[in-house]
Amino acid sequence: MPVVTKDMIPLIVKTGASGRAHGDAAPSFQVGDKVRAKNFNPPTHTRLPRYVRGKVGTIVMDHGVFVTPDTAAHGLGEHPQHVYNVAFGGDELWGGNASPKDKVYIDLWDDYLEAVAP
Amino acid sequence: MNGVHDLGGTHGHGPIAPPAEEPIFAHDWERRMFALFVPAFGGGHFNVDEFRHAIERMDPVHYLHGTYYEHWHHAIETLLIEKGAITREELDAKIRQLKGEQ
Numbered sequence: 001m002p003v004v005t006k007d008m009i010p011l012i013v014k015t016g017a018s019g020r021a022h023g024d025a026a027p028s029f030q031v032g033d034k035v036r037a038k039n040f041n042p043p044t045h046t047r048l049p050r051y052v053r054g055k056v057g058t059i060v061m062d063h064g065v066f067v068t069p070d071t072a073a074h075g076l077g078e079h080p081q082h083v084y085n086v087a088f089g090g091d092e093l094w095g096g097n098a099s100p101k102d103k104v105y106i107d108l109w110d111d112y113l114e115a116v117a118p
Numbered sequence: 119m120n121g122v123h124d125l126g127g128t129h130g131h132g133p134i135a136p137p138a139e140e141p142i143f144a145h146d147w148e149r150r151m152f153a154l155f156v157p158a159f160g161g162g163h164f165n166v167d168e169f170r171h172a173i174e175r176m177d178p179v180h181y182l183h184g185t186y187y188e189h190w191h192h193a194i195e196t197l198l199i200e201k202g203a204i205t206r207e208e209l210d211a212k213i214r215q216l217k218g219e220q
Binding site: 067 | 170
């Protein structure tokens with residue numbers, strides 16, 4: 001068990017709890033790709049919001065490689081993978097009269113997404 | 119986990135209207151909760167994902183009533199007990215002591 005000493009406190013407070021992983025992983029998607037968020041409903045931890053499941057969005061940014069929260073929250077390892085910022089249109093998320101100009105940008109893990117034919 | 123924490127897209131919670139000059143800590147005990155997180159996390163008792171999931175596992179009514187740092191408080195207690203750093207009995211005894219019950 002690591003011991004936290006007084007001199008370590010400023011660094012911990014400053015950097016917080018970054019989930020950036022040290023390992024490498026191949027990205028499944030590129031910026032500009034259309035992707036569909038998978039529809040899964042685990043009783044365990046996930047960072048895929050319910051309202052985005054099954055919806056189609058566009059990859060806006062590749063943040064790099066991060067720890068997978070779904071496994072790390074349950075002692076099942078870090079499983080490093082790419083995290084992307086994905087834009088979803090308001091009309092796609094909410095239907096009805098919601099505007100496609102309204103966008104919701106969500107950071108999503110590679111495993112949460114599947115390819116959509118362009 | 120399809121829990122009460124996943125509030126995106128739900129109605130009826132009112133507007134998001136933070137005060138213009140919101141203090142970092144609304145109460146003094148919140149300051150202590152932030153300070154407690156640092157050695158508990160930095161000491162390797164839990165990772166950030168376990169911490170978030172502990173908050174998601176809160177009783178739904180308590181979650182919605184509870185403030186941000188109350189969620190932290192709950193998660194720190196839950197995880198320190200689950201990881202064996204403290205026992206529920208030790209925590210309960212300390213609470214009784216602070217209440218002046220013994």
